[in-house]
Every structure is written in C-alpha cells, then in structure tokens.
Amino acid sequence: MHYKRRLLSPRGTGERRLQVIMASSFPRSHLVVSLVLSLLLVLLPAGFSASKDGPLTYHGGPILQGEVNFALLWYGQWGKVQKSAISTFIKSLNTPGTSGAQPKVTSWWKTIESYQAAARKGNRPIKVKVAKTTTDASYSQGKVITEDVYIPALVKKATGGDPNLVAVIFTSRQVTVQGICTGACSLHGTIDKTAYIVVGNPETECPGFCDWPFAQPKNSKGVTLKPPSGDIGADATVINFATALAGAVTNFNNTGFYAGAPTKPTEAITACSGIFGGGASKDNPGKVNIDSKNGGAFNAEGVNNQKFLLPGVWNPNTKSCWTLL
Numbered sequence: 001m002h003y004k005r006r007l008l009s010p011r012g013t014g015e016r017r018l019q020v021i022m023a024s025s026f027p028r029s030h031l032v033v034s035l036v037l038s039l040l041l042v043l044l045p046a047g048f049s050a051s052k053d054g055p056l057t058y059h060g061g062p063i064l065q066g067e068v069n070f071a072l073l074w075y076g077q078w079g080k081v082q083k084s085a086i087s088t089f090i091k092s093l094n095t096p097g098t099s100g101a102q103p104k105v106t107s108w109w110k111t112i113e114s115y116q117a118a119a120r121k122g123n124r125p126i127k128v129k130v131a132k133t134t135t136d137a138s139y140s141q142g143k144v145i146t147e148d149v150y151i152p153a154l155v156k157k158a159t160g161g162d163p164n165l166v167a168v169i170f171t172s173r174q175v176t177v178q179g180i181c182t183g184a185c186s187l188h189g190t191i192d193k194t195a196y197i198v199v200g201n202p203e204t205e206c207p208g209f210c211d212w213p214f215a216q217p218k219n220s221k222g223v224t225l226k227p228p229s230g231d232i233g234a235d236a237t238v239i240n241f242a243t244a245l246a247g248a249v250t251n252f253n254n255t256g257f258y259a260g261a262p263t264k265p266t267e268a269i270t271a272c273s274g275i276f277g278g279g280a281s282k283d284n285p286g287k288v289n290i291d292s293k294n295g296g297a298f299n300a301e302g303v304n305n306q307k308f309l310l311p312g313v314w315n316p317n318t319k320s321c322w323t324l325l
Contacts, residue, residue, distance in 0.1 A: 056257045
C-alpha cells in the first residue's frame, strides 16, 4: 500500500503543506484502511477556525427539524449526469448506501443535525425527501432572475403554493440570478413563510469562483481538482447546494446560527469557506481522496457508490471547522 505525496505552496505564503492523495491503483476494499493511515499524515487538523466574523452563535430563532420536504424545480437545460449527481446527493443525506467505504454523506449531514442539540432543541434525525419535482426547460421567467420579482414566481411554481414544502430551484448555466456570483454562490430565504433555496450551475457565469476547487480562480496559482462525477457543473452545484441547505436548516429566517450581520450572515458552511479537508489553506482545498476510475477528487460516498466532494462545516460543539477527512 502506498501514497502519492505532493508538497504544495499556497499562493502568498512561504509555508508548504502536505497533500495526501490515494494512489489510483487502490482497490475499494482498502479504502477504510487507507483513510485511517492518511489521517496520520495531515499536518493541520480539520478542526480549525476560519470564520472572519468569529464563532457562530445561536440567536434564538427557528431551525428546520423533523421532516424537510423538497419541491425541486429544474429551471432551464440540465444534463442527465448533473441531475443524477444532485438527486443522489439528496438521497444520500439520510441513506448511507451499501458500500463499506467511509466516510459517508450521512456523516456530513449528522454534523448539520447537531445544531439542534446546540440550540437545545433535541437531536432528532432531520429526514429529507423530494416530495415534488417540476421542470421548466423553456425559461418561462426568462434568463435573468431577480430576487424581488422572479424568485417569488419560481417558488410558487415549485411548491404549487404549499407552504409546507421547501422550494429548491436549480437554474441552468444559461441563467443569471441576482445575488449569485457577487459574493455568494447560492441563496436561501423565505417568501410568505415558505423556505426556498436557489442554486445555479456556475460553469458559465462564475467560472473560477463558484466552481472552485474544480476551476482555477482568477489570478490564482492554487490547487485545482477533478470533479468526482466528471462534470464540473454537477459537482460545483452539489457544493453550492450543500452550502445553502446547511444555511437554510441552521439559520432559517436569519435568526438562527450565524456570525456577523444578520443581513449578510456568515453561516455553517460559509464560516469554513474553501475548506474541504485537513491541511486546507488559501487556494488549497486540503486533503482529498482520488477516485481510481476517473481521477475525481472526493471526501464522501453516498448511495449507488456515488462520490462527492463536500465542504467543511462549522461544528457548533467544537466551535471550529470540521471536515470529513
């Protein structure tokens, strides 16, 4: 059993960090053992603070609990691989799959669930399922979506007016959404007591920003990775959706867990922006695993052996950033 090692020099620092990459020849049966060994080689622990606004604190408001029923709206043109990766990620939140490989998407989700205990609201599983799916491939609201006019219309289209559903709107690469690519890569909020999430495919509009670490940021010489599904749009959308989902669950109505100003809060994932594994630093996502089949970078596995690269989470118990690797 062997490892490939690369010493990385993050831009703007003289410090060098060790990235551990699983050799592509590893058989799946060795995955658990290799993960344990690779953990011993991380120079920085995953649990370190990254939030520029300080620790997240609970502000007394509601958080999502119990059953969370999604009303998905595929807005625009989405490919089969993209839909499959996103849909499988949703299924994997509560279902670990049959593979013995670790870590799982469910482990990532349990950290989000732990915010309930931190708010003294119990510690029940948060069950996520897709209750309704709608497709709008003809861009009925146009290709420029504004927050005040078109997002409310898309939320209604997704939910059919049912306030018990969480509208999840995925906009294709041909669509521009106000508020995305200008400091944020996804949105969440409420309209008439209905929670919503908006996530776009960033390949066209936000290359090097909302599709990092799969694409090089402007004026950067940092590390880039291959997407685990082989499709940058699919895996970047998963990361941005995970970011908005964690924010919606833990900071519903901007009165839950956050740091900084409530009008522009730092939340569960944005507190750990750019961190995907131990040893992360500026322009370096940290330690990851490499799929032996396609060279894609991943740190979690879900149902159907689907691999994902999931962002670091602010752990409310340790008050630091936590990653799967």
